[in-house]
Structures are given as C-alpha cells and as structure tokens.
C-alpha cells in the first residue's frame with residue numbers, strides 16, 4: 001500500500017507510531033526499531049516521505065509495519081527555510097484542517113505537491129495552489145470566474161474572501177477594500193482554477209503573489225479556526 005507519512009511519534013526506545021494517508025484511508029501503525037538508523041525501515045522515518053508499506057497484525061492496538069520501500073523523500077541537500085516551511089505547512093493543512101476520515105482526499109494533491117516542489121523549487125506558487133485546493137476541499141468554494149453576486153464576467157474590480165469571490169463594479173459595497181490589483185486577481189483566478197501544479201515555473205511577480213499568500217493564510221486560519229504554528233519559516 002502506498003502511503004504518505006504525516007506524523008511520527010517516538011514510542012519506547014527505538015520504535016515509532018506512524019500516521020499517514022493512502023489514497024483511501026488514514027492509517028496508524030507501529031514501526032518497530034525504526035528510530036535506529038540501521039533499521040531496514042529507517043528511510044520512512046521522515047514526514048512527507050512516500051513509501052510502499054506492508055502491514056501485519058500483531059499483539060498491539062495498531063497494525064505493525066512488516067516491510068517498507070521508500071518511493072520518494074522530500075529531503076534534499078539544500079533545504080532553506082521556505083522549502084522546509086512549505087513542507088511543514090502542507091503537512092499541517094492535511095493533518096489539522098481535515099478530520100481523519102477526510103484526510104485521504106488530500107492524498108493525490110499532496111503527492112503531487114511534494115514532488116513538484118522538490119523538482120521546481122517554487123515554494124510560493126506550490127503553497128498557493130495547495131491552499132486553494134484545501135479550501136475547496138474544506139467546503140470553502142470561492143468564485144473566481146465571475147462576480148459572486150450578479151454573475152457578470154466584466155468589470156471585476158475586487159476580490160473578497162468574506163463575500164466569497166470576485167465582485168464587479170456594480171456589486172461592490174463601499175466597505176470592501178479594493179486591495180488587490182489586476183495582476184493579483186488574475187493570479188488568484190489561475191491558482192483557484194488549478195487542479196494540478198502545471199502553473200509552477202510560469203512567471204509571476206513574487207511580491208504580488210506574496211501578498212496573496214498572506215491573505216490566504218489569514219482567511220484559511222479564520223475559515224478553519226486553526227492557527228498555523230510555523231509561519232515564521234514562510235513569512236519571516
């Protein structure tokens with residue numbers, strides 16, 4: 001079974017209790033001896049690695065790891081704060097924004113995100129697309145193709161998380177700020193319409209996208225009632 005490792009909790013001297021997702025289920029298992037670097041399973045002792053694992057039943061409340069083969073690791077020689085912060089944040093999103101039974105629906109997007117991040121090294125766009133996906137899966141669909149109020153596709157002048165998407169000049173009320181420029185609204189549209197990471201590698205203005213990320217983090221925290229714990233790596 002192919003799994004993405006989400007959490008590793010030390011247990012006894014060298015064991016760990018590992019949780020992760022496969023395409024269909026959220027699983028927790030005991031990995032004996034895994035914290036010993038010489039363990040044949042040591043390669044999966046790292047969050048967000050992807051492995052093919054075999055489990056067996058034993059005298060324990062969780063199934064026990066029988067064998068494993070690492071298929072992918074997010075680790076690389078050079079890992080700066082942004083790269084690490086992006087990994088941690090994507091892990092937090094899956095782990096804390098979704099109840100266990102809903103976590104597997106993030107399997108495909110997480111699998112693609114970690115691999116594309118490692119290949120293309122575009123942490124900002126990876127995170128924007130991943131968060132947009134998580135918001136949608138979490139039930140916060142935002143309208144980025146027409147005015148959320150009247151459905152008109154022309155004369156879009158603002159985006160409001162609270163109102164649920166784009167607003168046209170006729171529908172915007174005075175208290176809604178027009179704080180995003182045209183480029184930012186176009187990027188937001190691309191990001192929310194993405195179902196994969198094809199956008200990675202395309203050109204965009206870093207500073208403009210960075211503002212979008214800050215707004216999206218703020219909205220995600222409010223929407224899910226969760227506070228991200230490692231924002232300093234990303235926003236520092």
Ligand SMILES: [Zn+2]
Pocket residue numbers: 147148149150151152167168169170171172
């Ligand atoms: Zn309108």
